[in-house]
Amino acid sequence: MSGVAPRVSAIIPTRNGADTLPALLAALARERERSGLEIVAIDSDSTDSTRDLLAGAGAKVLDLGGRRFGHGSARNRAAEASSGEILLFMTQDVEPVGDSWLAPLVAAFEEPVVAGAFGRQVPRGASPEEAFLAGVNYSAKGRRITGRDLERPFGPGSTFFSTAFGAARRAVWAAHPFPDIVMSEDQAWGMAALRAGHELRYVASAAVHHGHEFPLSRVFRRNFDSGSSLATLGIAGVPWSTGLGHFARELKWIAAEHGVGALPHALAYEVARLLGFQCGRLERVMPRSWARVMGEAPRGA
Numbered sequence: 001m002s003g004v005a006p007r008v009s010a011i012i013p014t015r016n017g018a019d020t021l022p023a024l025l026a027a028l029a030r031e032r033e034r035s036g037l038e039i040v041a042i043d044s045d046s047t048d049s050t051r052d053l054l055a056g057a058g059a060k061v062l063d064l065g066g067r068r069f070g071h072g073s074a075r076n077r078a079a080e081a082s083s084g085e086i087l088l089f090m091t092q093d094v095e096p097v098g099d100s101w102l103a104p105l106v107a108a109f110e111e112p113v114v115a116g117a118f119g120r121q122v123p124r125g126a127s128p129e130e131a132f133l134a135g136v137n138y139s140a141k142g143r144r145i146t147g148r149d150l151e152r153p154f155g156p157g158s159t160f161f162s163t164a165f166g167a168a169r170r171a172v173w174a175a176h177p178f179p180d181i182v183m184s185e186d187q188a189w190g191m192a193a194l195r196a197g198h199e200l201r202y203v204a205s206a207a208v209h210h211g212h213e214f215p216l217s218r219v220f221r222r223n224f225d226s227g228s229s230l231a232t233l234g235i236a237g238v239p240w241s242t243g244l245g246h247f248a249r250e251l252k253w254i255a256a257e258h259g260v261g262a263l264p265h266a267l268a269y270e271v272a273r274l275l276g277f278q279c280g281r282l283e284r285v286m287p288r289s290w291a292r293v294m295g296e297a298p299r300g301a
Contacts, residue, residue, distance in 0.1 A: 006038040008106060008167070009084030013074050015044040017092035018053060025057040027096040032058070037088075037102075042078040044069045050092075068298045072178030072185035075163060079177075085170050089163040089186075094208040097122060105167050105206040115198035116190065118159075118166030119206030126211025128254045128262055129269045134211065135253075136246070138204070145200040150191060154235035156246050160190025161200055165208045172198060182297040183222075184229035191233065219269060220276035221296040227280025228295065236281050243274075 010028055014021070031037045039059035043051055054061045062081055064074065079087050086109060088102070096102070101119070108117035121138045123131040136156045145160060152158065161168075163178075163186040176192040178185040190200055214222065230236035247270055254266050276294075283291045292299050 006036045006084045008035065008086045008088050008102070009038040009040055009079075009082035010088045010090055011075055011078045011082060012039065012041045012059075012090050012092055013044070013069075013071075013078070014041050014046060014050050014054065014092045015069075016046045016048045017050050018046075018048040020093040020095070021050060021053050023095040024090065024092065025053060025059075027101070029057060030099065031102055038082060038084055040078045040082045042074045044074070068300070070180050071163070071183060071297065072188075073180050075185070076177045079170075079173060086167050087170055087173055088167045089165070090208075091164045091210070094121070094165055094210045095124075097207040097209060101206050101208065103206075104203050108201040108203055109167070109169060111199075113199045114169070114201055115172040115193040115196075116161050116166060116168040117201040117203050117206075118162040118186075119202075119208060120204045121162070121165060121210040122207050123211040124209040125213065127213040127269070128258050129250065129266055129273075130212050130214070132250045132253050138202075140204050142204040143202045145190070145194070145202065147194045147197070147199075150194055153237075153239060153242065154187075154230070155238040155242050159187070159202070160194065161186045163189075164210055165206075168193075172196070181229045181232055182295060182299065183225040184233065187230070187235070188233055191235075216268060216272045218296065219272040220279075221294065223273045223276030224280035224283075224291075224295045225297045227277035228283040228291070229280075231281040231284070236277075 028037060028039055039057060041054045041059045042062045044064060051061055060081060062078055075089060086106060105117050105119050108114050121134050123134040126134060133156065137159045172193055176189060179188050181188060193200060227236055251263060251266060254262050279294060
């Protein structure tokens with residue numbers, strides 16, 4: 001396919017990803033043989049063999065160009081350097097499930113109204129709390145997302161888009177690039193696409209393995225960033241009844257799957273998550289030095 005622009009460009013931000021990248025790059029290599037898929041990575045000063053692995057996979061490897069890392073700005077820079085009409089955003093720690101993980105996602109773009117599509121994230125190596133949340137956000141049933149979804153309260157199960165494993169139509173991304181916010185750049189992009197009259201798709205038949213197990217300190221910091229970003233987007237006000245209902249279902253699921261002995265950790269986990277989220281909602285009124293300590297994403301001076 002020499003000289004022919006690829007239809008799909010995989011965009012991957014990386015930093016010291018040598019432990020997880022081989023499985024992802026192997027899946028991308030198989031897809032590249034079938035379709036000529038392009039790989040563009042943007043690396044944040046890796047000190048392990050990440051860059052060598054990417055070069056060996058034939059990826060175009062960028063750096064941050066002297067700028068601080070930003071979830072949105074880094075992906076924008078890599079997308080600008082790509083050539084595919086469909087931009088496939090992935091994180092370095094996902095692993096595609098099977099060999100038909102990409103085709104259903106790409107097929108969603110046969111509908112001209114579709115601006116983006118994201119797939120299922122099957123938890124693996126995740127804490128019980130994160131596994132439950134993944135099951136809520138990425139269920140076994142696909143769904144169509146339209147502008148009407150903007151009118152509903154945002155919360156668990158109402159994800160608009162995901163850059164962990166999601167594809168965007170280049171023309172729509174070019175008109176609505178990711179904003180420079182500390183986190184949730186994918187939700188911001190999904191909202192912008194919907195407001196512009198496009199639709200999104202959750203494609204459950206396209207799946208990757210993805211999971212995390214965070215210490216409580218990092219749970220707080222990540223959710224501080226989440227609360228800050230969602231407050232900026234105006235969608236952080238989840239009704240308490242919704243949150244309590246989600247928590248009750250989570251405890252019931254964890255007790256059934258992992259035993260009642262796992263419940264104290266689940267309680268501590270959710271306290272850390274809630275405190276982090278609520279503190280993050282207040283970032284705009286606190287000293288910047290506090291936010292740099294309490295949050296995880298880099299922030300300016």
